[in-house]
Amino acid sequence: xxxxxxxxxxxxxxxxxxxxxxxxxxxxxxxxxxxxxxxxxxxxxxxxxxxxxxxxxxxxxxxxxxxxxxxxxxxxxxxxxxxxxxxxxxxxxxxxxxxxxxxxxxxxxxxxxxxxxxxxxxxxxxxxxxxxxxxxxxxxxxxxxxxxxxxxxxxxxxxxxxxxxxxxxxxxxxxxxxxxxxxxxxxxxxxxxxxxxxxxxxxxxxxxxxxxxxxxxxxxxxxxxxxxxxxxxxxxxxxxxxxxxxxxxxxxxxxxxxxxxxxxxxxxxxxxxx
Amino acid sequence: xxxxxxxxxxxxxxxxxxxxxxxxxxxxxxxxxxxxxxxxxxxxxxxxxxxxxxxxxxxxxxxxxxxxxxxxxxxxxxxxxxxxxxxxxxxxxxxxxxxxxxxxxxxxxxxxxxxxxxxxxxxxxxxxxxxxxxxxxxxxxxxxxxxxxxxxxxxxxxxxxxxxxxxxxxxxxxxxxxxxxxx
Amino acid sequence: xxxxxxxxxxxxxxxxxxxxxxxxxxxxxxxxxxxxxxxxxxxxxxxxxxxxxxxxxxxxxxxxxxxxxxxxxxxxxxxxxxxxxxxxxxxxxxxxxxxxxxxxxxxxxxxxxxxxxxxxxxxxxxxxxxxxxxxxxxxxxxxxxxxxxxxxxxxxxxxxxxxxxxxxxxxxxxxxxxxxxxxxxxxxxxxxxxxxxxxxxxxxxxxxxxxxxxxxxxxxxxxxxxxxxxxxxxxxxxxxxxxxxxxxxxxxxxxxxxxxxxxxxxxxxxxxxxxxxxxxxxxxxxxxxxxxxxxxxxxxxxxxxxxxxxxxxxxxxxxxxxxxxxxxxxxxxxxxxxxxxxxxxxxxxxxxxxxxxxxxxxxxxxxxxxxxxxxxxxxxxxxxxxxxxxxxxxxxxxxxxxxxxxxxxxxxxxxxxxx
Numbered sequence: 001x002x003x004x005x006x007x008x009x010x011x012x013x014x015x016x017x018x019x020x021x022x023x024x025x026x027x028x029x030x031x032x033x034x035x036x037x038x039x040x041x042x043x044x045x046x047x048x049x050x051x052x053x054x055x056x057x058x059x060x061x062x063x064x065x066x067x068x069x070x071x072x073x074x075x076x077x078x079x080x081x082x083x084x085x086x087x088x089x090x091x092x093x094x095x096x097x098x099x100x101x102x103x104x105x106x107x108x109x110x111x112x113x114x115x116x117x118x119x120x121x122x123x124x125x126x127x128x129x130x131x132x133x134x135x136x137x138x139x140x141x142x143x144x145x146x147x148x149x150x151x152x153x154x155x156x157x158x159x160x161x162x163x164x165x166x167x168x169x170x171x172x173x174x175x176x177x178x179x180x181x182x183x184x185x186x187x188x189x190x191x192x193x194x195x196x197x198x199x200x201x202x203x204x205x206x207x208x209x210x211x212x213x214x215x216x217x218x219x220x221x222x223x224x225x226x227x228x229x230x231x232x233x234x235x236x237x238x239x240x241x242x243x244x245x246x247x248x249x250x251x252x253x254x255x256x257x258x259x260x261x262x263x264x265x266x267x268x269x270x271x272x273x274x
Numbered sequence: 275x276x277x278x279x280x281x282x283x284x285x286x287x288x289x290x291x292x293x294x295x296x297x298x299x300x301x302x303x304x305x306x307x308x309x310x311x312x313x314x315x316x317x318x319x320x321x322x323x324x325x326x327x328x329x330x331x332x333x334x335x336x337x338x339x340x341x342x343x344x345x346x347x348x349x350x351x352x353x354x355x356x357x358x359x360x361x362x363x364x365x366x367x368x369x370x371x372x373x374x375x376x377x378x379x380x381x382x383x384x385x386x387x388x389x390x391x392x393x394x395x396x397x398x399x400x401x402x403x404x405x406x407x408x409x410x411x412x413x414x415x416x417x418x419x420x421x422x423x424x425x426x427x428x429x430x431x432x433x434x435x436x437x438x439x440x441x442x443x444x445x446x447x448x449x450x451x452x453x454x455x456x457x
Numbered sequence: 458x459x460x461x462x463x464x465x466x467x468x469x470x471x472x473x474x475x476x477x478x479x480x481x482x483x484x485x486x487x488x489x490x491x492x493x494x495x496x497x498x499x500x501x502x503x504x505x506x507x508x509x510x511x512x513x514x515x516x517x518x519x520x521x522x523x524x525x526x527x528x529x530x531x532x533x534x535x536x537x538x539x540x541x542x543x544x545x546x547x548x549x550x551x552x553x554x555x556x557x558x559x560x561x562x563x564x565x566x567x568x569x570x571x572x573x574x575x576x577x578x579x580x581x582x583x584x585x586x587x588x589x590x591x592x593x594x595x596x597x598x599x600x601x602x603x604x605x606x607x608x609x610x611x612x613x614x615x616x617x618x619x620x621x622x623x624x625x626x627x628x629x630x631x632x633x634x635x636x637x638x639x640x641x642x643x644x645x646x647x648x649x650x651x652x653x654x655x656x657x658x659x660x661x662x663x664x665x666x667x668x669x670x671x672x673x674x675x676x677x678x679x680x681x682x683x684x685x686x687x688x689x690x691x692x693x694x695x696x697x698x699x700x701x702x703x704x705x706x707x708x709x710x711x712x713x714x715x716x717x718x719x720x721x722x723x724x725x726x727x728x729x730x731x732x733x734x735x736x737x738x739x740x741x742x743x744x745x746x747x748x749x750x751x752x753x754x755x756x757x758x759x760x761x762x763x764x765x766x767x768x769x770x771x772x773x774x775x776x777x778x779x780x781x782x783x784x785x786x787x788x789x790x791x792x793x794x795x796x797x798x799x800x801x802x803x804x805x806x807x808x809x810x811x812x813x814x815x816x817x818x819x820x821x822x823x824x825x826x827x828x829x830x831x832x833x834x835x836x837x838x839x840x841x842x843x844x845x846x847x848x849x850x851x852x853x854x855x856x857x858x859x860x861x862x863x864x865x866x867x868x869x870x871x872x873x874x875x876x
Contacts, residue, residue, distance in 0.1 A: 041718055069533075069536050069540065071323070071326070073322070073326050074540075111326065112323070112326035112327055138536075139536075139729045139730075142721060142726060142729040143726055143727065143729040143730050144726060145726055147726075178739075219729075221540060222539070222540075222546045226546065226547070226550075226717055226720075227717065227718070229547070229717060230713060230714075230716070230717025230718055231717075233713050233717065234710055234713050234714070234717070236302075236305075236306065236309075237306075237706055237709050237710045237713060238710065239302070240299075240302045240303075240306060240706050241703065241706035241707055241710065243295065243298050243299050243302055244299055244302075244699065244702050244703040244706050245703050246295055247295040247296065247298075247299045247699050247702075247703075248699045248700050248702075248703045250295055251695050251696060251699050252696060252700075255494065255691065255696075299699075299702070303702070313543075313544035313547055313548065314515065314516075314519055314544075314548065316543045316544055317519055317542055317543045317544045317545060317548060318519075318522070319543055321523075321537070321541040321542040321543060321545070322540070322541040322542075322543075323537065323541045324541075
């Protein structure tokens with residue numbers, strides 16, 4: 001079995017290699033690990049952080065970044081009531097139509113509408129952002145290696161470039177972005193940029209943490225249910241495995257010459273692996 | 275799973291232990307399978323975005339007296355009739371006991387001059403005629419279903435033909451004098 | 458037993474069985490079916506493969522009720538499944554991780570066959586049908602990965618379909634035919650969806666043939682020696698039904714850890730970016746189960762005798778699977794099981810390390826030492842099957858085989874007799 005163990009170790013290396021293969025280039029540092037309420041087997045989203053994060057998204061990020069896969073009705077999952085969601089939606093105008101005259105028209109958004117983005121299409125976005133396209137944020141945490149750690153690192157990673165670093169026009173130096181030049185200007189510029197509704201002090205790291213939690217939820221809204229279900233399923237399976245193992249031992253104990261736990265030399269030679 | 279007639283029973287308390295284990299294993303297996311199957315069935319139920327589209331708002335302002343409007347609600351047509359006095363009077367004067375599906379007109383409307391019903395014939399689901407100018411409205415001034423000849427009156431109650439029930443009144447409320455929300 | 462009893466149920470079963478002998482067949486092939494008494498847990502992986510196939514088909518059919526195979530809507534339809542469809546996230550993650558599980562199970566099942574000589578007489582066709590199933594699985598998985606229409610879906614499809622342009626003379630015409638256009642696009646996606654839905658049922662049919670071939674001579678066993686009589690066998694039910702159920706529970710725990718806690722660990726984050734034909738990702742990497750073949754494909758970096766390296770790479774990649782068909786004849790040993798083949802056993806583990814190394818190489822960009830390691834590993838792979846197999850079979854001195862399975866399990870006294 002030693003050879004088997006050796007092969008398993010090599011397998012672990014391959015699995016690790018699969019991870020490494022997708023890592024960023026050697027010069028860009030790996031984003032440091034942060035504490036997230038939703039990581040680990042028993043992780044869940046912190047609702048207060050989700051609401052603060054939504055506030056940061058709404059007041060800072062939504063100027064350039066859409067979240068097309070989010071609907072206003074999804075906000076009830078982060079603790080807003082139906083009426084609050086109706087109120088939030090009504091602040092936005094969305095296009096509807098055609099009406100009976102054949103014209104498209106604007107109307108206030110409803111909870112069943114997706115959250116509208118800042119630009120009508122990609123070309124309009126590029127025209128407004130010096131040719132750069134602010135990506136949709138609905139899946140950003142799952143799209144990037146390092147997930148929430150990476151997004152948090154980017155938001156906190158803006159600094160002055162080193163003396164010998166040549167910056168392209170309209171680009172900004174970021175420690176964790178591959179190539180170190182990112183088209184996005186630092187979105188979080190000052191403590192207190194957003195006045196949190198729940199009164200929490202809005203330092204830059206706090207805002208970055210909250211908006212990253214919100215974006216993690218946007219990428220993976222079912223995480224809480226998934227973790228809960230997983231615990232129940234695996235617990236059930238462990239018990240079932242125990243019962244079936246006991247049943248197996250009992251059924252096999254019937255075989256003449258094959259006692260409960262004993263393995264003679266003969267049995268080992270037979271290749272049995274009970 | 276529980277049939278162990280093939281192998282020889284190996285005496286003592288092995289038999290009781292085996293029965294309990296077999297029972298436990300079978301029970302766990304059954305519970306496991308049932309629990310595992312449920313998501314695959316529930317997934318066929320309407321999804322969250324379908325459920326979110328369950329209401330429709332209608333502006334009644336442009337609908338003149340005597341005009342009829344058709345709107346879509348949950349994928350079905352809804353007939354809105356701005357009833358003139360003659361239609362209201364005809365609906366109120368019908369003897370309820372003669373109806374196949376007895377209902378008073380006043381129980382079917384919130385404001386007498388606005389009738390709101392789902393435009394799907396209760397027989398086999400065709401859309402009755404009567405909404406457009408020139409449509410055949412049948413013999414009772416309401417609607418006429420061309421598929422099998424059902425006729426509805428000015429309160430959309432079934433009067434003649436194979437349909438078993440009156441046209442369904444959907445849940446709706448007046449959000450203002452000229453606006454309703456259906457659903 | 459149901460068929461021989463006197464109750465009403467038995468009479469109904471006899472009425473049916475007289476016209477369509479279904480129950481009798483299940484009794485014979487599943488209940489009474491004689492199976493070697495000494496199978497170890499490496500023999501669980503066949504039934505596991507069958508079960509995961511069913512799981513993939515059921516989850517796939519349900520996903521197909523919500524998925525839209527159009528380039529403008531595919532990605533969004535998958536997101537709708539993840540967010541709005543009841544339990545959509547669960548069924549999607551089951552299908553996505555189930556594919557990885559399927560390959561893991563089948564690779565272990567295959568290596569079991571290599572170790573214990575399950576491909577040798579009289580099971581050559583059984584083995585070859587298995588290789589056909591592997592090929593069908595690879596085609597199915599490749600097309601399935603394209604369907605979400607993420608960056609890796611699109612660019613992986615582009616790279617792999619472009620391989621066929623290496624075929625001389627007709628190459629680019631074949632590629633245009635595959636694409637249905639001038640690049641991977643909507644026609645490609647639509648036909649991949651159609652074929653992805655079809656092939657699993659072809660797999661089911663070949664699995665049926667695989668099982669018929671298996672039941673013709675029965676299972677191999679860890680000793681690799683034939684069953685000599687009833688004392689060497691036990692009925693499949695209840696011994697192996699309960700053992701398979703236990704194995705299934707253990708597998709489901711492993712599967713559940715991925716589905717519920719690490720659903721994206723085996724995948725590539727870039728596939729959550731919608732496909733962009735105008736932007737190639739910095740690294741195009743297939744799913745982990747294709748990595749060894751990807752490494753073999755990329756290993757040819759130089760032309761040979763005027764044949765372009767790209768074409769040789771493609772031929773090597775397909776050859777790496779085709780060579781498996783010829784194993785029963787490449788192996789000259791008269792002994793089946795590696796338990797009695799001390800020299801072959803070392804080479805077996807070398808192959809395992811070689812395949813894992815190829816996987817490691819496939820995961821990395823082809824630069825520097827990685828290229829050399831990949832070339833050595835590719836060379837060893839073909840050496841192992843084409844040179845080592847015939848040579849070691851002839852030159853090795855195998856250990857003496859036990860007289861029978863019963864003797865090995867029960868001691869010499871039980872060698873000839875019954876219970």
